Amino acid sequence: MRDFEDVLLMSGQFLEKGKISCLQMNLGYKCNLNCNHCHVEAGPHRHEQMDLAVIEDCLRFVKNARVKTVDITGGAPEMNPNLRYLIHELRKLPFVESILVRSNLAILDEDKYEDLPQFFAENKVDIVASLPCYLEENVTYQRGKGVYSKNIRILQKLNRLGYGKAGLKLNLVYNPGGNFLPGPQQELESAYKENLRQRFGIEFNSLYTITNMPIGRFRSSLEKQGLLDGYLNLLTENFNSENLGKVMCRNLINVDWQGRVYDCDFNHVLKLAIDIKDNYIGSIKPGDLVGRPIKVGSHCLTCVAGAGSSCQGSLKNKAV
Template sequence: MKNFGEYVGRFGDVVLKDNVRCLQMNMGYVCNLSCRHCHVEAGPDRQEMMSLRVVNDCLRFIENSDINVVDITGGAPEMNPNLQALIRGLRRLKPAASILLRSNLTILNEPKYARLPAFLKENNVDIISSMPCYLEENVEFQRGKGVYSQNIKVLQKLNRLGYGGAGPKLHLVYNPGGSFLPAPQNELDFAYKESLGERFGIMFNNLYTITNAPIGRFRADLEQQGQLEGYMNLLADNFNPANLAKVMCRNLLNVDWQGRVYDCDFNQVLQLPIAAGDSYIGSITAQGLAGMPVRLGNHCFTCTAGAGSSCQGSLDNKAG
């Protein structure tokens, strides 16, 4: 199998932590769905959930840093009872910070969470919604039967609240439905807006294309189909050295439900914490991470292949 470290070395480059501007918080692996491409293998049977103690340690870390983006993910982060306390704490500490909530949308269709969208709007929280395709068949192949219609209802509700228009931002996320790279982000953005707008009157700000990482359920699926080696070769053959300057791990820090810190959420799944003696969020500072080497592995081909991939979409339009 091709080695990512060797590819990086060919270009005389190293991947080091820069000034950390984004903290990505995984609130836990519990989720109402069990999507086949989920790299954290979230689902209804998972029990892991971030405690209020860890939330407060994350807030203290943010207060003493230059972080201006907090990216809240899961599982379904809405299912963590400490979510609203986190958002209120963030708004007190950093009123102008960008707060992102990653949602599978269907959770917001459940009565227990019916009032959450209004709370998110009041606190100016942008929503990044997983929508692996604008066609029903492809969405339900990845996410399960009935998910597509629920997604449409929630998107329409968010539009009525002002999301995707005059209110906070609403972004959608596309993941490939198999062992191939995403199509160009601008082309898919146009296709999504045309289809969802004409058929359902749905508006959103941007579409993000994210390449599937060969870990978690997606890796297991590739292995079962005998496609893992072919997919790894596809990623390596499309390695783009220009992406090394843009990869998200340079400016992002990821923290799991227990407060352990990683260079990205893929490293979290692989249990590769940052290269520090103590990787707990309450024991480190953002300033102390600058210049630290990012922990790399062959899964890093995911972010450097083709147009590049990050949690906020293609790297094509990002400055180096």
């Protein structure tokens, strides 16, 4: 497998940070599920969660940088007790165009969180919902028994609230069930829409295809099966230089539960913090980041392989 830095050199391109338009906040690793592809290795046994002091510093950064999009993830971000406060405060800022929450859906079927869909709707929160497949057996393989039926119930509930059909955005996420690249996003989206509409009456806006990152649990699984080298070679062989200008790390920063800053959620997991004297979100001014080289590694080949992969799906049709 070629080193990503060598690939960049051969392409004649350089990755550096531009103006920050998206702040991605990882509210912690606590989750109701134990998915076998999870790159942050979240689960019910994890206790790390972003506290209110770090959230306040993130809000100050949003105000200073006039960030347009705040991308809230985890773990299951719904399990952080400060989520509602964060969304309330963000909704007071007129320049924040999009607040999105990345949900596994099943968490919203639990009694403690059953009112969150209504709260999200009232605050015009975009929902990015992970649904690894429209077929039950594939979801069960990745996420466990009983998760699929919960996902369907919550998607129907979100539709009743206007998500996916009345101005409230509901986007689904597909990731492959193994060591292969996703199929064409548009074709998969059509298959998802047809299947979910016919079987359950479910509507949604768009499907995002995301390539499995060879870190965390997915990497461990590949290693146990002796498949890691083959997967890494697959990524290398499908390197697409056209995706380099579209990768999300150019205009996004990721903040972990302790407030440390990274170029993306994957660098966060690998502890590749942005190279700056004090990389705590409360100490960073937006201008400090512009022009800084983005930290890269072999895992970065995942984002540029084939049609490309980002938190907003395939890069193939994304404008530079």
